[in-house]
Amino acid sequence: MLVMKDVYKIYRTDTVETHALRGLSLTVEEGEFLSVTGPSGSGKTTFLNIAGLLEELTSGTYELDGRDISSLNDRERSRVRNEKIGFIFQSFNLIPELNVFDNVDVPLRYRGFDRAERHRRITECLERVGLASRTKHFPAQLSGGQQQRVAIARALAGEPRFLLADEPTGNLDTNMADSVLDLLAEINASGTTIIMVTHELTLADRARRNIFVRDGELHDGPPELHFATAASA
């Protein structure tokens, strides 16, 4: 379970103070498929960074699986990221110098699994995303959809409790986007909690719960309602 209470994130420079999140409180239950929508600059990505332990919050509390995250040091945060969270990024974020196999292997090596265990997990995950025959290919030799599937395999290989997806279909055409979303739905059905940030309402509809972020604040309910409100405001 993911629980955020009264979370603030403030970016400060010498002259400017930007409030990216303003008292955000949220609970995500085990096995949920949650979409986070909102206009550009609303704080969606900041929320995802905080949830994924990529950034530290300014104030408030954040518990992941009952553990207070805000007090962890960098090493512990890295470990939690590695063990409990899988990431899917809009631009796939595969490492171009590594082939498919080695890309999926990256988080597993940081986890310290032995060679046989890593091999088993990589093979299994690549089969699951339909790319078992492309292990020796480099990212540049794959289509966008295939690259995103490799990224999903990489995210799944560590068997994370949470999958955080940042605009996972943003760089894909409709067909590929659909297949990726089908895959995410299948992953969610197998018990993995998914939090997906997107600005596309059609994608948000694929989630079982939607939240809307505007000006760093959270609003529950169907995204269409909030987008309409935001447009008329």
Add this chain to the structure above:
Amino acid sequence: MDIGPIWRAMLRNKAGFILIALQIAVTLTILVNAFGIIQESTDKISTESGIDEANTFTLASVLFTDYEREQRKVLIDEDLDLIRNTPGVVNAVASNSFPLRQGGWSMSLALEPGNQTAESVNTAIYFVDEHGMETFDLGLVDGRNFLPEQVTWDDPDDNTWPAYAIITEELAKEIWPDETVSYVGKTVFISDDDPVNIVGVVDKMQAPWPNWDNVVERSMLVPQRRPSEFVRYIVRAEPGMRDQLMPEIEAALAASNKDRIIRDVRTMDHTRKLAYVGDAAMIKILGFVVLLLTLITALGIVGLTSFNVSRRTRQIGIRRALGATQPAIIRYFLIENSIVSAVGLVVGAALAIGLNIAMVEAFALEPLAWYVIPIGMLVLFIVGQFAVTGPARRASNISPAIATRSG
């Protein structure tokens, strides 16, 4: 270990790594061979001359008034009496030269009378009296010192060489390589036909020319005094008295006779520095070149790693997002550099051995000691790892949040 994927990733961007590996290879090649030359020169510079250098000083008496031969003999005797009777002086001698002076006499010795042959042996000649042994603090290993009656003045009407000599052990071994018992009593011929009887053997006394390759340890003491206008005195002081005695004796000699000047008052330490000034300069220059080259290599590694950190900022952020700790990022760059260094050092070791073989043949240098190349490899490896640390630490500070930024 992460060597596999790092190696495979490096193969996708070979150019920079190959250049650095080559730089490391060239640096190692030059470094170890320069070190070999430095070591050889250092050994040469630190070779003992065989005399009591720490307590010995030398000076020269130069007559500027015409003195008869007999007057010059008297003056030398008076000078030596004055010096030897000065409190703090162990002994003194007048000689044509002394070790490290870079000027003196050499002659060829042969086992048979007649013209010199290829088997003749070159040796330095020191003309001394019976005080020479104690003044130079030579270690007698066989035989005895000259007797006072064996010491003669040089006679311009008689070119015959003195009949006695004390030689160094090195010289004795060169002349009689098969002798196992004693060299004392043996005869050797000098100046073609003059027989010389060996009365003593000393363990060590170098020739005046430190760069006299292979024969610097061959010296012969001859019991003859030479009453010239230019006389060189060698003075051995009691421990701790040398610096006090130098000006004292210089002033006393100058005051005792106004027809000459006293000059070149030098410690043996100073003479040693002058003798090896070229070697010392070469050591400094080579040392500087080696240091500069190592620094350039280190900067090259810093440059390549910094470039790689900049180029892979996003990739590092992604790795951090996927769970890499800061030490894991630093370790990545250290491993990467270890691989580059290993390739460069192996190639460099092969080149270094090749260059050393060529240099040994071309310049008659000593081959490198077995440990020089491994030590050079270790030094360059450590330098490389230190060079990588700075950029690697910067890389480890890259925020994982960079992974979610578009681009």
